[in-house]
Amino acid sequence: MIDMILDYLGNSSAIAILVLVLLSAYLVVVFWIFIYRLLSLNSLIVNEKKSLESLTSRNTSINPLSSLYKCSNGSSSKHILKACEISIIKDASFGISWLSIISSTAPFVGLFGTVVGILESFAKFSNHSKVGFSIIAPAISEALVATAAGIFVAIFAYTFHQILVRKVYELNTYIKAQAEILIAKG
Structure with a gap:
């Protein structure tokens, strides 16, 4: 397996390697954002649920x-609670848009790597008078690795984005309910 990966990287162009490095960085960022935001959102949700x-x-x-208590300093003013609500949700959703950006751009980055790989393969075969499918197929399949990597990253980014958006919605629900109760109690 490692020999196959090293052979692939050894035969790849600088653009293909750059694309794979970029997609690897995307994947690291996706997991970092997801784990960090999930842990912080879960903590916030537990506190708001108890409250x-x-x-x-x-x-x-x-x-x-x-x-909500920390932000409003115990105030039950409708305007202060609404401002706190907005501020808390803004802070809670920080970084989540990056998952959306990565999920939408990663397939295009992978596709760019594939197109460059296919163009390079055709350039290599331009000097040959007869080229069969058995020679073209491996070159094309190697080029498609970049597209597969882009889609792989996008799947995780999109899934994690949806999970975190749901967590922010849950947090927002608890905060809105508390604000309504506090306003009603005056």
């Missing part, structure tokens, strides 16, 4: 660990 449970039970105070 909402505290508000809906006999206890009438908001949990001091709540982001």
Whole structure:
């Protein structure tokens, strides 16, 4: 397996290697953003859920660990709570748009690598008078590795983006519910 990868990289052009390096960097960024944001969102959601449970039970105070409490300083003003809501969601969704950008650009980066690889393959065969399918097929299949890598990265980026957007929505729901209760209680 390693011999095959080294052979592929040894026969690849600088553009193909650059494309694969870029897609590898994309993949690292995708996983880093996902893990970091998932852990922080889960922590925020747990705190907001506890705070909402505290508000809906006999206890009438908001949990001091709540982001809404920290932002509003205990105020129940509708305008302050709305501003805090917006600020919390903005901070919670930081970095998630990068997953969307990567999921939409990674296939094109891979496709660019494939096109360059196919063009280079045809350039190599231009000096030959007869070229059969058995000679062209391996060159084309090597070029398609870049497209496969781009799609691979895009799948993870898109999936992680959707998971995190759902987590932000869940957090937003808890914050809105708390704000409504606080406004109602005055």
